[in-house]
Amino acid sequence: MLIRKPAVIRPSAITPRETYFNRRELLRAAMLAGGAAFGGPALSAALPDGKRARLDDIKSSRFSTDEELNSYTDVTTYNNYYEFGTSKSDPFRNAQDFEARPWTIRVSGHAEKTGVFDLEDFIRPYDLEERIYRLRCVERWSMVIPWVGVSLAEIVKRHQPLSNAKYVRFETLLDPKQMPGQRYRTLDWPYVEGLTIAEATHPLAILAVGVYGEVLPNQNGAPIRLVVPWKYGFKGIKGIVSMEFTEKRPIGSWERAAPNEYGFYANVNPNVDHPRWSQARERRIGASGGTGFQSLLGASMQDTLMFNGYGEQVAHLYDGLDLRRNF
Ligand SMILES: Nc1nc2c(c(=O)[nH]1)N[C@H]1C(S)=C(S)[C@@H](COP(=O)(O)O)O[C@H]1N2
Ligand SMILES: [Mo]
Numbered sequence: 001m002l003i004r005k006p007a008v009i010r011p012s013a014i015t016p017r018e019t020y021f022n023r024r025e026l027l028r029a030a031m032l033a034g035g036a037a038f039g040g041p042a043l044s045a046a047l048p049d050g051k052r053a054r055l056d057d058i059k060s061s062r063f064s065t066d067e068e069l070n071s072y073t074d075v076t077t078y079n080n081y082y083e084f085g086t087s088k089s090d091p092f093r094n095a096q097d098f099e100a101r102p103w104t105i106r107v108s109g110h111a112e113k114t115g116v117f118d119l120e121d122f123i124r125p126y127d128l129e130e131r132i133y134r135l136r137c138v139e140r141w142s143m144v145i146p147w148v149g150v151s152l153a154e155i156v157k158r159h160q161p162l163s164n165a166k167y168v169r170f171e172t173l174l175d176p177k178q179m180p181g182q183r184y185r186t187l188d189w190p191y192v193e194g195l196t197i198a199e200a201t202h203p204l205a206i207l208a209v210g211v212y213g214e215v216l217p218n219q220n221g222a223p224i225r226l227v228v229p230w231k232y233g234f235k236g237i238k239g240i241v242s243m244e245f246t247e248k249r250p251i252g253s254w255e256r257a258a259p260n261e262y263g264f265y266a267n268v269n270p271n272v273d274h275p276r277w278s279q280a281r282e283r284r285i286g287a288s289g290g291t292g293f294q295s296l297l298g299a300s301m302q303d304t305l306m307f308n309g310y311g312e313q314v315a316h317l318y319d320g321l322d323l324r325r326n327f
């Protein structure tokens with residue numbers, strides 16, 4: 001092929017990153033200047049209410065990718081969240097009035113510390129970290145997103161799972177009044193997902209409460225959602241109200257709907273086709289990604305990496321598992 005990699009400039013992917021980091025630097029400088037008088041950073045993670053409220057004291061993470069970020073617009077207007085409709089623009093359009101506060105999370109099942117926790121207490125006192133991760137959807141698109149979250153491992157350990165706790169099962173809010181998509185049986189509501197304890201205590205797994213340094217927009221799963229970067233996006237359950245430690249393997253909503261298409265593990269695997277399409281490649285959402293000549297040339301298509309590129313860190317979790325059967 002003569003045309004190799006055209007030098008595509010992606011304004012939507014580049015500009016926001018620059019303005020974003022400039023703004024972050026400014027904020028950091030302002031915090032250093034003013035913060036010292038108050039005796040340093042706050043002791044606990046604070047979760048402000050309100051749209052686009054900024055999160056403070058975000059640590060950076062060595063796990064972040066240095067790929068170009070998707071723009072704030074990409075990240076917040078192209079979503080999957082069937083509770084608000086089945087098309088990619090529905091969540092942005094239909095989730096604006098969703099009430100993500102007050103919010104509680106029920107911790108139940110085989111663990112020492114169970115109960116109902118206010119969101120703030122649930123994530124306290126763990127550090128808020130920025131984790132720039134790829135999100136790879138089973139529908140063959142991907143994005144690079146600057147999540148802000150807390151380590152799921154820390155939270156799981158704090159609740160002290162018992163020895164018969166083999167899995168963690170999460171549930172999304174059930175509220176058809178606020179979630180119009182739940183008035184239709186597109187999925188078995190409430191949305192459910194699960195991880196093994198080993199997956200849930202892996203340092204890459206986070207519970208995200210923000211994106212782009214701000215509280216999570218409703219369409220992205222406010223106020224708290226799972227991000228497991230080596231798995232297809234559908235594992236990343238949004239609007240979490242329940243975390244249960246179980247002995248039996250949970251059945252996620254997509255697995256229940258179509259077990260031959262969506263397995264429990266849902267590890268990103270370019271070698272295992274979805275029954276209706278190949279998973280070998282993916283389209284990076286972005287300015288050059290969607291339309292016109294560039295998409296015809298396939299400039300935005302790229303090879304999908306095993307475990308979404310996190311194989312070195314997570315492959316050992318699946319030693320001895322046949323990943324074709326356990327997809
Ligand atoms: N409760 C709930 N969580 C969900 C979904 C959903 O429909 N309902 N969709 C999943 C799918 S298929 C994907 S790809 C990701 C998309 O996350 P994003 O919109 O933040 O990019 O959310 C996941 N979490
Ligand atoms: Mo997805």
